Amino acid sequence: MRISMKMKLLMLIIILPALIYALSCNKSSPGYYSCTGPAAYQDSSTLLTYARDSGITATMDTSFLFYQIIDSGTVPHPNLNSLITVNYVSRIVNTGVLVDSADSASFHLDSLILGWQYGLQKIGKGGQIKLLVPSALAFGCSGSGNVQPNEPLYFEVTLLNFQ
Secondary structure, eight states: OOOOHHHHHHHHHHHHHHHHHHHHOOTTSTTOOOOOOOOGGGGHHHHHHHHHHHTOOOEEOTTSOEEEEEEOOSSSOOOTTOEEEEEEEEEETTTOOEEEEEEEEEEEGGGSOHHHHHHGGGOOTTOEEEEEEOGGGTTGGGOBTTBOTTOOEEEEEEEEEEO
């Protein structure tokens, strides 16, 4: 069976861009995590020890995020598409070192670490929550700023508003 010249050209037009795309995607592209850190459950004992030593009565959800709701706030709660405004303090669990804090900071919830995405949907406006975030739900094996790779984090967050 002979393939006509038009058919060869058509196949080239369809296959060549797909092949170029597939080969051009490399693992150092922005947003691609080329490292593998510990699974979320592997930070559980560290987070539970921190909770115990800090007097936090922590609940664990299915993602291995530990949290304590201080004030549930109002209903409804934000969703991933929400623009949230918060006061927060964050610390490195293993050292207690202050990472960051802010008053009236606004973020799109879907642009934040998974620990915040999961945790802040548990409270409403005016709510307060303590989050013990395994490294896999924080900055993982890449770290960020003064957060080293594979560092579990602690947050105190007050949800001021969302829309």
